[in-house]
Amino acid sequence: MTMGLQIDPAKCTSCLQCELACSNHHEGVFNPALSRIKVFEFEHGRRSIPYTCTQCEEAWCLKACPTNAISINNETGAKVVDDATCVGCKVCTIACPYGTINYRSATGKVVKCDLCNGEPACASACPTDAIVYA
Amino acid sequence: MAWQRKVLRINLTRGEIYHEPLNMEWANAYMGSRGLGTKYLSEMMDPAVDALGPDNVLIFATGPLTGTMSSTSGRYSVLCKGPLTGAIACSNSGGKFGAELKNAGYDLLILEGRAPSPVYLSIINDEVSLKAADDLWGSTVWHTEETLKERSGDPQTKVCSVGVPGERGVRYACIVNDLHRAAGRSGVGAVMGSKNLKAIAARGSVGVTADEPQRFMAVVKDTMKKLADDRGRQGMTKYGTNAMIDTMHAFGGLPTRNFQEVQFAGSEKINPAAMSTANENGHTNLITNKACFGCSIGCGRVAHVDPKHFSVADKPQYWHASGGLEYETAYALGPVCGVDDIDACTYVGFLTNEHSIDPISFGVTVAAAMEMFELGAITLEDTGGIDLRFGNAEALVQVAELTGAQEGFGVDLGLGSKLLCEKYGHPDLFMGVKGQEFAGYDSRALQGMGLGYATSNRGACHLKHDVFSEDMKEQNGQGKARPCKDSQDEIAAIDSTGLCIFTAGAWGMEDYAAQVDAACEGEWPVERLRELGERTWNLERQFNLRAGLTAADDTLPKRLLETPAPSGTAKGKVCELDVMLKEYYQLRGWGADGVPTSDTLGRLGLSA
Amino acid sequence: MSDYLPEGAVGGRVELELPAGATFAQLVARLEIPESERYIVSINDTLLPEPLEHLLQEGDQVIIMAPLTAG
Numbered sequence: 001m002t003m004g005l006q007i008d009p010a011k012c013t014s015c016l017q018c019e020l021a022c023s024n025h026h027e028g029v030f031n032p033a034l035s036r037i038k039v040f041e042f043e044h045g046r047r048s049i050p051y052t053c054t055q056c057e058e059a060w061c062l063k064a065c066p067t068n069a070i071s072i073n074n075e076t077g078a079k080v081v082d083d084a085t086c087v088g089c090k091v092c093t094i095a096c097p098y099g100t101i102n103y104r105s106a107t108g109k110v111v112k113c114d115l116c117n118g119e120p121a122c123a124s125a126c127p128t129d130a131i132v133y134a
Numbered sequence: 135m136a137w138q139r140k141v142l143r144i145n146l147t148r149g150e151i152y153h154e155p156l157n158m159e160w161a162n163a164y165m166g167s168r169g170l171g172t173k174y175l176s177e178m179m180d181p182a183v184d185a186l187g188p189d190n191v192l193i194f195a196t197g198p199l200t201g202t203m204s205s206t207s208g209r210y211s212v213l214c215k216g217p218l219t220g221a222i223a224c225s226n227s228g229g230k231f232g233a234e235l236k237n238a239g240y241d242l243l244i245l246e247g248r249a250p251s252p253v254y255l256s257i258i259n260d261e262v263s264l265k266a267a268d269d270l271w272g273s274t275v276w277h278t279e280e281t282l283k284e285r286s287g288d289p290q291t292k293v294c295s296v297g298v299p300g301e302r303g304v305r306y307a308c309i310v311n312d313l314h315r316a317a318g319r320s321g322v323g324a325v326m327g328s329k330n331l332k333a334i335a336a337r338g339s340v341g342v343t344a345d346e347p348q349r350f351m352a353v354v355k356d357t358m359k360k361l362a363d364d365r366g367r368q369g370m371t372k373y374g375t376n377a378m379i380d381t382m383h384a385f386g387g388l389p390t391r392n393f394q395e396v397q398f399a400g401s402e403k404i405n406p407a408a409m410s411t412a413n414e415n416g417h418t419n420l421i422t423n424k425a426c427f428g429c430s431i432g433c434g435r436v437a438h439v440d441p442k443h444f445s446v447a448d449k450p451q452y453w454h455a456s457g458g459l460e461y462e463t464a465y466a467l468g469p470v471c472g473v474d475d476i477d478a479c480t481y482v483g484f485l486t487n488e489h490s491i492d493p494i495s496f497g498v499t500v501a502a503a504m505e506m507f508e509l510g511a512i513t514l515e516d517t518g519g520i521d522l523r524f525g526n527a528e529a530l531v532q533v534a535e536l537t538g539a540q541e542g543f544g545v546d547l548g549l550g551s552k553l554l555c556e557k558y559g560h561p562d563l564f565m566g567v568k569g570q571e572f573a574g575y576d577s578r579a580l581q582g583m584g585l586g587y588a589t590s591n592r593g594a595c596h597l598k599h600d601v602f603s604e605d606m607k608e609q610n611g612q613g614k615a616r617p618c619k620d621s622q623d624e625i626a627a628i629d630s631t632g633l634c635i636f637t638a639g640a641w642g643m644e645d646y647a648a649q650v651d652a653a654c655e656g657e658w659p660v661e662r663l664r665e666l667g668e669r670t671w672n673l674e675r676q677f678n679l680r681a682g683l684t685a686a687d688d689t690l691p692k693r694l695l696e697t698p699a700p701s702g703t704a705k706g707k708v709c710e711l712d713v714m715l716k717e718y719y720q721l722r723g724w725g726a727d728g729v730p731t732s733d734t735l736g737r738l739g740l741s742a
Numbered sequence: 743m744s745d746y747l748p749e750g751a752v753g754g755r756v757e758l759e760l761p762a763g764a765t766f767a768q769l770v771a772r773l774e775i776p777e778s779e780r781y782i783v784s785i786n787d788t789l790l791p792e793p794l795e796h797l798l799q800e801g802d803q804v805i806i807m808a809p810l811t812a813g
Contacts, residue, residue, distance in 0.1 A: 010422070013422075013423055013424050013429075013432040013434075014424055015425035015426070015428060015429050015430060015432065016230070016427055017203070017205075017428060017430065020202075020203045020428060021203065023341070027341070027342050028343075029342065030202050030203055030341060030342040030343065031237060031341035031342065032233075032340060033237065033338065033339030033341075034339070034341065041534065043312055043454060043455065044276075044313065044455060044456060045312075045314065045424070045436070045455070046421065046436055046455035046456075062572065070200035106321065127201075127205075127358070127362065127430035127432075128430075128432070128466075134581070276803070365778075365780070366809070370811075371810060377808060378810055380754065380808075381782070381807040381809075381810055382806055382809050382810075384784070384805045385782070385784065385807060386787065402754075404754055407744070407754075601809075602811065603809070606782045606791075606809065607789065607791035609789060638811075639811050680787070702787055703784045703787050703789045705787060
């Protein structure tokens, strides 16, 4: 049974350590703007909900990609973008109903959560177990 | 490399925007945030100017660790000359705004002059502009923040702003960011308002790096674990800072009814247990906790007012959750006013965020007003019919609304406790130092705290020194000067990193030094941090001396020096400030006149 | 510190009976407060920085408080 990010919003304190960890892991810099996981706040700050790609079964992004740049990592079940093949057409960003695959103009490629090859940085960084890899 | 090496300087009078390199000589001598901000402030303005005039300079200063993955990396300082005190104002805030400013590429934001008409500042990385804010002038912090987020089209925009009290020069107006965090004390919000600057909206995507990324992350991991394992930290996560109200009451240091008493039986009704217990309507005050940027403590409280409570029963717009009671808010709206109504205190706490006023100064000002009302010095005519007696929760709510709107008696309350007491003929009833009201600790019970209050460069403040352990062992003036001085220097250094002082229970100076050392170029041993802290302390002192303050201002109200505590562990005691102050000046390397000697200045690299 | 309150405590207060000659250390043991825990003690409103050997008397009011930190 593959593992995934189990997110419990009731435990999220909006500290954004997950966003810092994600950007640090993937981009080598502390920059929440480059994070693939984002915390959304609702109701005047009452609720904080971390959200990212759920590695859904339907994998609309994968199916929409015209260059087959997205494939499934057999070990983790994550849908992973191959930068070399991605041409930045953004069709996947339209196909994904959740908005969790996004285009980066700086690189001309799309980015999404890839579960950090089985050791998701956000889950390690979360101080409250709002994000658990299980 | 931790620092962005960029300063954003805005001349509001001329509407000009300058991107300047960070002065690295100063950055190396003062690090960031409090220290570096103080250096820039000292160089850029004459401390003798009118605090609400155009020549006051307003600085937002991040630290090198702000925006990194260090725990509690969301902190920044707001500096200027404080209208409440006439001394240096250095107010610390958390939330997310500071980290966003850093991520936009700036170590410091400096605001000079006064805009000819209301404006707000928009910062999106290096796209910086001043925009008209006439349509926002007169609106609340919450309305302003929501509007600017919508207007920017980016919900991730972070905003700091002032409400009507800031616009109208209320002496203790603060700057609120992220809806319920604040650069709270000394009236920095009034300075922002005096510049016709309504708000700052920031969005950043530049990124922050460490000089030695791998070593930095190893130190961060290590210090995170220390923080997670610390008992004190765990208490803060679970109960917030309001856990202290029970200890302070039991100990007998909880300022009650304008410091007439030191214990308050009603504290049971507003303590963490009360916040977590359902009331007779089945309503529970506390919902959950909240953290600032990068923080693994999460001391913030998210709470809501009972919709059936008189304060909000006809105001559904206040039924939503917002920032709940922290210790200082609870003390200042509760015991010091004799009020034990958790919903009234929570609702008024909301109002202080919505209207950008410091709850500490506000509450202690109301307390002084209540005492004068009970003496007959303030009458029903003055208050517009409000029965402003101690313990009257309805009155507290009414005057809070008036102060937020700056109407009726709220205008008088907006003067702050010192001027209010002078106006109504009872100057001795002002409970504070250098014009700034005390925090929730009575210095007859906590003697070293008294020295800290008297000597803090920004007026009465509980956060600039830490002699709690000594104070809880012996209640006299012996042996307090040294730990006070040493902790003042250490805290000045911690405040300059961009991290939060609430890590200080779990971390030692070596933990801060290790993080700075890995993040910044150069060697940053503990000694360098301590020296930097002492240098900052003396520079703040110099600013104050230039502003006209003297050793005579390092004092406490008569009540604490002459009237013994009526109950608790300090029953019968007064604050032995005299004993402590002489020794303190000596340890500081200052003359008996409280002025740093040329030897001391020379040693610290400061000019006379 | 309220974690250590025994059953029957109301509003953080409880009355306890201890054998004659009991010291504060014995009270700590009775409440099962571990050695690692830090706390402040006042007995009859007098601060006791070194409370363990203190002999308890009939009617003593003992307050055990969590340490203070800035806030």
